[in-house]
Amino acid sequence: MERTLTICFAQAPDRPTKALNDPVRISDYPIPYAKRSLLEHAEAHLFLQLVEGWQFSIYLYTAHIVRGQAMQLQLGEGLVLFVYQLKGRINRLLHGGAPFRLEKGRYCGCYLPAGNYLFNLPPGQHETLLVAFPYGYLVWLTRQYNELHPLVNAWKTNAGPPLCLREATLMQDEQRTLQRIRNCPKRGDELDGALKIYLARLLALYHGRLQQQPTIHPIDTMLDGVQAHIEAHYAEKYSMRLKGISRQFGWSAPALRHAYAAKYGISVAGAVRMQRIHAAKHLLLDTELSLTAIAERVGFMYAESLIRAFKRETGLTPTAFRQQH
Secondary structure, eight states, X not given: OOOOEEXXXXXXXXXOOEEEOSOOTTOSXXXXXSEEEEEEXXXXXXXXXXXXXXTEXXXXXEEEESSOEEEEEEESSOEEEEEEEEESEEBOOOTTSOOOOEETTEEEEEEEOSEEEXXXXXXXXXXXXXXXXXXXXXXXXXXXXXXXXXXXXXXXXXXXXXXXXXXXXXXXXXXXXXXXXXXXXXXXHHHHHHHHHHHHHHXXXXXXXXXXXXXXXXXXXXXXXXXXXXXXXXXXXTTTSHHHHHHHXXXXXXXXHXXXXXXXXXXXXXXXXXXXXXXXXXXXXXXXXXXHHHHHHHTOSSHHHHHXXXXXXXXXXXXXXXXXX
């Protein structure tokens, strides 16, 4: 299937990748038959092991991060992804992206419309497996899996916000299937057929997990409400401070600060700032508004505040960003 997915460093989106011949030694899942490449930026290394078969693609990303990095997922068209967090974690896709944060040993399915999605990788090592299928083949694979139909339906209409199904835990059956994918001895057409069987098995297991009754923690529900509030009200200057948000949700500011950072890997103030910068990017590209007017619309007190925050997150001033795009 045609490759429509790339991941890059948000502050250096045009940095080229380097092809690798040797195995990815820091990976817990080195795939001997995969194409391998490396992307480097500011004490961060992102390895990709890519397997492109007939009717499927497997992306295994392994990251070694010294300092936290903002990353960007780029999709040339809408796509359903099954995301398996094998090591470390992915912090929530920010500013209107898919509302999940995956910890080690968790996975989920999601539909993402075409576009760019920011997410954060904290310091440490992280390993994420992405599995994608073309639309027609996914329809055929999931014809009996009603729990997965919302993903297919969202892709069919290709409209609305991203959609994520409930997370599941990587149990022994999933782990065993992933190991079979890694260690598959077959090559050529036989490899392609074997991998399709294993990937279909993963979908069947996910459907079974989704049929089980979920357990919802009240703290998670509250934090999801806080995140939705940030996404809806980021442009409000005074009420979007930590103290104001915590008061609205009935928490103390220190408790909310700790719980929010523990779940999303970013501070409340950082999440608000990222939402504002994302909104500013759209206004820079879609309007001719001045920086002062844009700062006012997205919630910054002054144009200077917008410029400082924008450059810190993207490496560019707003004016340079507008000129380059």
